[in-house]
Amino acid sequence: MAGLAVAARRKSWAGTAVYGGTAAACGVIALWAAVALAGRSAPVALTLPMGIPWIGAHLRADGLSAFFLLVVGFGGVTASLFGWGYERAHAHGHAAASGPVLPFFPLFLAGMSLVLLADDAFTFLVSWEFMSLASWLLVLSTHRESETPDAARLYLVMASAGTACLLLAFGLLAGGLGDYRFDAIRAHAPQGGAAALTVLLVMLGAGSKAGLVPLHVWLPLAHPAAPSHVSALMSGVMTKVAVYALVRVLFDLLGEPVWWWGGALMAAGSATAVMGVLYALMQDDVKRLLACSTIENIGVIVIALGLALVFKASHTPVIAALALSAALLHVVNHSLFKSLLFYVAGAVLTATGSRDLNRLGGLIHRMPTTAFLALVGAAAISALPPLNGFVGEWLLFQAILNAPALPEWSLKIGIAVVGAAVALAAALAAACFVRFYGIAFLGRPRSAEAERAGEVGSAMRIGMVVPAVLCVVLGVLPTPLIRLFEPAVRAMVDAGPFDDRAYQPWIWLSPTSAIGNSYNGLVLLAVIAALSVVLVLVIHRRASDRVRWSTAWGCGHEEPDPLAVSQYSASSFAQPIRRVFGGTVFAARDRVEMPEPGDTRPARLTVTWTDPAWAFLFTPLRRAVDWLTRQADVLQFLTIRSYLTLMFAALVLVLILVAVVRP
Template identity: 80%
Template sequence: MGLVVSAIVFLFAVAVVGAAARRLPQVSTVVYGGTASACALIALWAALRLAGGGPDATLVLPVGLPWIQAHLRADALSAVFLIVVNLGGITASLFGWGYERAHHESHGGSQDGPVLPLYPLFLAGMNMVLIAADAFTFLLSWEFMSLASWLLVLSTHRDPETPKAARLYIIMASFGTACLLLAFGVLATAHGDYSFAAIRAHAPAAGAAALVVVLILLGAGSKAGLVPLHVWLPLAHPAAPSHVSALMSGVMTKVAVYAMIRVLFDLLGEPEWWWGGVTMGFGALTAVMGVLYALMQDDVKRLLAYSTVENIGAIVIALGLALVFKAAHTPVIAALALAAALLHVVNHSLFKSLLFFAAGAMLTATGSRDLNRLGGLIHRMPTTAVLALIGAAAISALPPLNGFVGEWLLFQAILNAPALSEWSLKIEIAVVGAALALATALAGACFVRLYGIAFLGRPRSRAAGEAVEVGRAMRLGMAVPAVLCVVLGVLPTPLIRLFEPALRLLVEAGPFDGRAYQPWFWLAPTSAIGNSYNGLIMLVVIALLSVVLVLGIHRKASDRVRWSIPWGCGFDGPDPAAVTQYTASSFGQPIRRAFGSTVFRARDHVDMPVPGDTRPARLSVTWTDPAWVVVVEPLSRAVGWLAEKANRLQFLTIRRYLTLMFLALVVLLVMVAVTQR
């Protein structure tokens, strides 16, 4: 535990160096190198902690409030998420170093000056949340993480959309912190001790527990991106530099998932069945809506941010299933669902970081995030194209990559719904399973659209046609998560075995029987007798079939070179222009018409010139996010009205100020008297 705290202190020291010497030419190497080193130490410590077992590491520091102090504890659950956060920190630091150097060379000066001192602070804040063992330290670390990420978003303040994104982010972050503050207040009301050990020992009454469940879903869900609290995420995540966007989407959202797990599975005691029902409902809505949002985006980074919403929905579905099965006293199936959630946490952090890195590489090479201005990059950026293809296939849950294993494990838990006695839950799980299957299929369409428009076809702009491959550091930063996507897809069992201490801590059972460990490369859930998965065999079969297909094509097809006019969407001419290709909007039109016309009120507007007019036809799409109409706009009006009324307080006389202070004291004393009864 001392090593983790020392590494976090080192991150603060690196931030000081970045702030003091940010104009020096080599400071980015020091900041990103020091951050990666600290993250590597924490990740190694956490992996050894899980592999070796042993007692939980605890530490009490004489800081914070006088009667509370700072309680730090790293149990098995903390160790799992420490690996996720710091593995993301390592790859983001490597990519960020190359990203900063590329921008320094292309713009004649460092673009990461404001980022350098804030970047290690952001990672330090996330690590502090994971080891906090009392409510005060947890909330302080949570707010520190939020403020650091908010300032990182503001680092691109010259972008005209950034101030709006930062303003909405800080509002939603404040809302989430307020909900968490109330939740921990309710948990500690009975005994007045804010340490997690005391909260764990005094389970709240049913009514208080119900209130905490709602507050946690609102507080942590707003940070994770649960619909309809997701509105800040697609604005703030793309606004940050690409390696910071990868941390926010791939890692920070997992810290919010950790908060949900910590409270719902650990601090609240035995769950009620309806906790899981409500959680699954939110997860299913989030998964389907998130991928539909993503399908209508032409901005690469905004598309990836909305895809994060969809994947968070899948993780929350798994958590809801685990709560339901734990309440039904079927711990083995509960462990299976929770293992699917933790595996998807790791998987999403890898392939989403990889895809944001690829988006950053495209932005560096072309200067654009607009899909309709890309195209043909597979010829100009072949390494990035291969690595991005791995990420797109993984997030589409294609075997033998890691995204498939997480989805497969989650569906194994869904198929065990008949083990429940509540018919309402059986029906809900069937509906949730159908929603998850729909979201998975639409995710495949979404990333076929992304990859096909960005990397295939012909360049849609001069910048895309003149793009060059990014530097070695950026390519290596993409290669690490790409390799892990393949390795964890082929050999997932060792990682799940590493999770077993966390699973036994939360549901007091492991998800697999001896078949899963004999041999170690065979994955066989106990709760799904007869079903098993072997990524190694699947990889070999896919490779053999691919070889047979290629040899068959070469044997049967003629090797004579043939020339023909390419099809250009009806354009009849010897050299079809790039503008005649499918655009991102036209590619997604069928799905947009099938789903978006009702859900988002999406409308296509076609500007078709009259015969004889040489202007090109134009397609524009308008749509409305229901969350803005239902949640954001009414809240904005209410906040504006309250702010206008509260503004009068600064013009009161001294007599009225004293009166307000007296009334506030009376109200506070009444509240204390009521709670002490």
């Protein structure tokens, strides 16, 4: 399919063929994964005559792989459908061309699928690098935009560093036997210091791909640079492949966990969740805001994984299963509502040619379908009931409330702090998406482009409708999905069969470990609908039906539409939160230029802030690398005698190391 795309990229039918074929292939993968999970099928293994000589490439699909294949397959179907409409709209001149996406789009999906199927370290790492390179090329497809080359360069550096960490981690997992098959690693898992170093390396390698703070710096640049349907895959699906890597190594390959593994994950996840949503609140670019929001959601997932590890290490597998279920449920939820919101951003970009919140507004009247679907996505990501985002975070809080079951007081107190961080992140996320929706879709148009916007084509709308419907369905009826990945959860936490009381009738969700708590999405939906009807009736009965017309106060402006310039902007909406958090966390500063009376120059407000990851980590690291490079530059001008001396010294050093570490 990729070869067809290269050969016929400029043909009018190429997009239909590639996106149609990719959607069909992803649909088959998703269907197979769903059937395998529903039927509790035994793992399927395959060895191909390639890879490491005399060993081959090992592929295996178990419950965990099938679950993540379902996420990748479904994401590929909706991205292909939306991407087909997106490319057609751009080809007809409604927006700037998105570049050579077709050859690399199916390769990207194939790379993610191969990572999930790999059953040895070599195949895993090759597939991981293949996925990274394909996504890097997709980011570069918009190379004509000024910010894209720098974003792609940073992404490539971070991806290479992450792969190097994973390479070292698998080297430690294989140990002295040098057997890189996952079965052999499970049988001889490292212990002590080797296991601790493996945990650190996996957190660095997979965390850099997922967007854990402070390894997130590439994500707000690379995800927005790609075309919108590719951004949806990178943000909603590729980050979940990184989550899969964490689960596969920490829960499966490393054997019995130690409690501090989970503590490290919870600390990293808490910082990521809070910082990610604060990053999002500081953004005026729609796609960059959504990319930063992904950082926050990855933090929530990692917190749930950390809780599951802590409870597993404390030999409370049922509560560990509850926490891991929350993580996997949020994996699905985030892939749905984040893909939906990136599709919305693509529709807005197609209709207006702008991603700047301060140039949008009033789109609810010009793009009513897109506006309604954006409202569903914004409510879901804000964890409002009865949508799917609420259920995932509700399950996570059920696990947090079980912290008293742990023996260590430090963990009990620490998990209480983590719960506060999750609550803070959830509140800030709601503020973030009130800002996003209110500025982009409500009010008056802030530019001529927003004034002229119109609804996008049917293919793009269908691509948005499908995940929006599932956001509602999984919020109301989450239990069937949880039952679907139950075998994978049970295998990862070494728990026996779940108590059936945890799921009572299929419309109830009542975790056994959280006594007295239950969730029924249908009842909640019915109550919300009934209260909404009552509220509408009261307003219509009690409110005056007189229509009153008057000129709106425009703060002294005499333009034909004063409300367009006097309404809240994205920056002013975020100013209170920026002043509370940004002054200390981001060193944010507001600089006001107010001319003297009689001066005709406009007043200006300039906001500056700095990402602490750049200030305290990456900028000093870059300076250190530059210094080392300058010092090593002298090696280019040595004599042959000096080169031979250095080679002899290196050989002696290697022999000494071998003699010291050999048992």
